[in-house]
Amino acid sequence: MEKSLDEENKKRSEEHLTEEERRQLLSALHCRLFWVGQHIPDYIEFEGKTYPLHTYVWELIQKDTLTEAEKSRIDKCIDIISAKEKEDEKKLEEKPLAKEEARALYHETAGLLRAIMDLKEIESGELKESSRLFKEQFAEQRVRDAKLWLEFIRKVTK
Numbered sequence: 001m002e003k004s005l006d007e008e009n010k011k012r013s014e015e016h017l018t019e020e021e022r023r024q025l026l027s028a029l030h031c032r033l034f035w036v037g038q039h040i041p042d043y044i045e046f047e048g049k050t051y052p053l054h055t056y057v058w059e060l061i062q063k064d065t066l067t068e069a070e071k072s073r074i075d076k077c078i079d080i081i082s083a084k085e086k087e088d089e090k091k092l093e094e095k096p097l098a099k100e101e102a103r104a105l106y107h108e109t110a111g112l113l114r115a116i117m118d119l120k121e122i123e124s125g126e127l128k129e130s131s132r133l134f135k136e137q138f139a140e141q142r143v144r145d146a147k148l149w150l151e152f153i154r155k156v157t158k
Helices: 002-014 019-029 053-062 068-094 099-124 126-157
Strands: 044-046 049-051
Touching: 019 068, 019 099, 044 068, 053 068, 053 099, 068 099
Parallel strands: none
Antiparallel strands: 044 049
16 A cells, blocks of 8 residues: 555656646746745756855845945856846756756746845845835834733723
């Protein structure tokens, strides 16, 4: 019994992607909120080199200001990630893939697109500004919530 379940799971994971499923994955990459829930890959391999992508993006997010050299490096990184993303998307578009392999490739590609988007926002300063606005709004909401709780407690204790 156990063996037949393993064989069935293996068979299911080896099923090839249908053209409809391929179109759905490719379409999902180009929708407005494709990046929601996607993680930037820890590493990417491109032209025989491995790059620590997630750590690099995280370190840049932590910086208050960027030097011109760092901005130039970000541009180079965006070029590398864009080339890798195009390569992955072409595989997803043309290569015969098992369903699990296609889903993994989709998530990697979406993660690369998210990294590109984040790097562009870091370079332009948009990420810092939106982060600052979020923190301000969050702090204001906490104050409003505290006032509501205090008012509630006053009414309940009367």
